[in-house]
Amino acid sequence: MGRLVIVSNRVPDPRERNQPAGGLAIGLADALRTEPSSLWFGWSGHQAESRGGDPAPSLDTHGKVTYATVPLTPAQHRGYYQKFSNGILWPLCHYRLGLMDYGRADWHQYLDVNRMFARVLKPLLKPGDVIWVHDYHLFPLGQALRELGVTNPIGFFLHIPFPPWSLFRALPCAADILRDMQAYDVMGVQTEEDAQNLWECLHVEGMNDPSRVVACPIGIDPVSFGEDAREAFGGPEVRRLRESLHDEPLIIGADRLDYSKGLEERFLGYERLLIRYPEHHRHVTYLQVAPVSRGEVEEYRLLRRQLDETIGRINGAFAEYDWTPIRYLTRPVPRQTLAGFYRLADVGLVTPLRDGMNLVAKEYVAAQDPEDPGALVLSHLAGAAPELSEALLVNPHDADEIADALHLALTMKREDRKKRWDALNVEVRNTTAGTWARDFLAMLYKSQKTESA
Ligand code: ADP
Ligand code: G6P
Numbered sequence: 001m002g003r004l005v006i007v008s009n010r011v012p013d014p015r016e017r018n019q020p021a022g023g024l025a026i027g028l029a030d031a032l033r034t035e036p037s038s039l040w041f042g043w044s045g046h047q048a049e050s051r052g053g054d055p056a057p058s059l060d061t062h063g064k065v066t067y068a069t070v071p072l073t074p075a076q077h078r079g080y081y082q083k084f085s086n087g088i089l090w091p092l093c094h095y096r097l098g099l100m101d102y103g104r105a106d107w108h109q110y111l112d113v114n115r116m117f118a119r120v121l122k123p124l125l126k127p128g129d130v131i132w133v134h135d136y137h138l139f140p141l142g143q144a145l146r147e148l149g150v151t152n153p154i155g156f157f158l159h160i161p162f163p164p165w166s167l168f169r170a171l172p173c174a175a176d177i178l179r180d181m182q183a184y185d186v187m188g189v190q191t192e193e194d195a196q197n198l199w200e201c202l203h204v205e206g207m208n209d210p211s212r213v214v215a216c217p218i219g220i221d222p223v224s225f226g227e228d229a230r231e232a233f234g235g236p237e238v239r240r241l242r243e244s245l246h247d248e249p250l251i252i253g254a255d256r257l258d259y260s261k262g263l264e265e266r267f268l269g270y271e272r273l274l275i276r277y278p279e280h281h282r283h284v285t286y287l288q289v290a291p292v293s294r295g296e297v298e299e300y301r302l303l304r305r306q307l308d309e310t311i312g313r314i315n316g317a318f319a320e321y322d323w324t325p326i327r328y329l330t331r332p333v334p335r336q337t338l339a340g341f342y343r344l345a346d347v348g349l350v351t352p353l354r355d356g357m358n359l360v361a362k363e364y365v366a367a368q369d370p371e372d373p374g375a376l377v378l379s380h381l382a383g384a385a386p387e388l389s390e391a392l393l394v395n396p397h398d399a400d401e402i403a404d405a406l407h408l409a410l411t412m413k414r415e416d417r418k419k420r421w422d423a424l425n426v427e428v429r430n431t432t433a434g435t436w437a438r439d440f441l442a443m444l445y446k447s448q449k450t451e452s453a
Pocket of ligand 2: 293
């Protein structure tokens with residue numbers, strides 16, 4: 001059997017113990033642990049001026065995985081990554097058409113980087129390899145590889161939501177993207193809703209085979225995450241946090257600082273809790289860890305300023321000289337420490353306005369103490385919601401609903417928490433990073449057999 005070749009824009013640095021926040025790299029790294037040998041190709045995370053021609057990939061082998069990465073020029077980084085991927089496709093796929101800022105030059109830069117990736121990757125490929133392309137940065141990559149004569153099986157997985165045709169058609173180059181995507185043998189998305197939307201769009205552009213679009217939800221490695229949580233729980237960081245709480249309950253949120261995560265709405269929900277349920281004053285702390293993400297993109301800068309203001313306003317209005325209602329960190333926390341924080345927290349607060357999956361919700365469940373688990377408050381618009389239906393599901397736009405759910409979570413009896421958690425835990429253990437990769441790749445292999453039959 002050949003190698004698995006993963007292609008994604010973001011590639012983790014194998015020498016860096018603390019990886020940047022982001023579900024794609026974390027989910028894939030968990031999934032790759034069970035693969036015999038693999039190549040992971042993508043952006044190095046660095047920028048370098050072009051010296052003419054395509055960049056040479058840097059190769060770095062760690063255990064069973066060889067990482068092959070290339071830098072982007074500053075112009076490519078701006079046009080392909082900041083503008084087209086994160087200023088156009090990201091808002092569109094998260095149903096935020098009003099935030100989409102389309103420019104034709106950025107589309108061309110996006111296509112050029114995809115073609116460059118294909119040219120640099122092709123000489124690294126071997127005949128038996130199976131190629132698996134990830135996420136919205138690389139919609140056209142499969143077609144670019146096919147144009148260079150690559151005949152290996154190529155699958156694609158989208159980690160973020162896919163909107164319905166009525167929205168996607170607002171993108172001026174929608175038809176080009178949908179036509180290029182048809183070069184993939186199998187296309188995976190997180191939920192049935194995304195699968196229906198993608199299929200509808202591809203069908204408008206002439207595709208007739210719905211079996212090539214599949215819903216295949218990603219998961220985590222719950223066993224190793226649970227172990228991390230137990231270990232970190234006894235460590236110095238969790239001890240410091242616990243001591244600072246003086247036996248009062250903790251609500252935790254952990255998200256990249258991104259407008260899709262509903263952070264502003266979440267803070268307003270917490271403010272409603274303090275207004276409507278004053279018994280919690282001085283008796284609850286909300287810790288939000290929100291590492292800065294895509295800080296060069298205008299919308300992200302604006303959001304950061306807005307959150308600073310909202311948090312400052314809420315703390316200013318409700319704080320006492322010995323109590324701060326919201327603690328807010330914008331730097332990343334090592335994932336293991338975060339696991340310990342989840343275990344300590346009485347409530348996990350995960351309220352994206354839209355999210356492909358949301359691994360944080362699954363991590364919160366996996367980190368709990370089975371004898372005394374916390375409660376999960378989850379947006380019904382997260383991709384994880386259909387699986388985690390035993391969470392306290394809320395509409396993230398409704399501050400009162402968030403406040404009621406928080407109050408319920410903070411006052412829920414241990415028995416009820418346990419009952420809900422047992423059901424959530426079954427789901428988190430059923431669909432893991434490993435089963436996700438295995439199921440998707442099985443469909444990709446099957447598509448090859450059907451083709452050659
Ligand atoms: P997204 O992929 O949109 O960032 P997910 O919830 O699917 O959202 O994945 C986020 C990943 O990043 C999770 O594995 C989570 O543990 C990690 N993460 C989130 N917040 C932090 C943080 N503050 N520090 C370090 N890692 C974080
Ligand atoms: C989401 C996307 C990933 C991306 C991650 C972090 O999880 O689906 O493709 O890698 O966010 O964003 P960044 O722009 O830092 O790679």
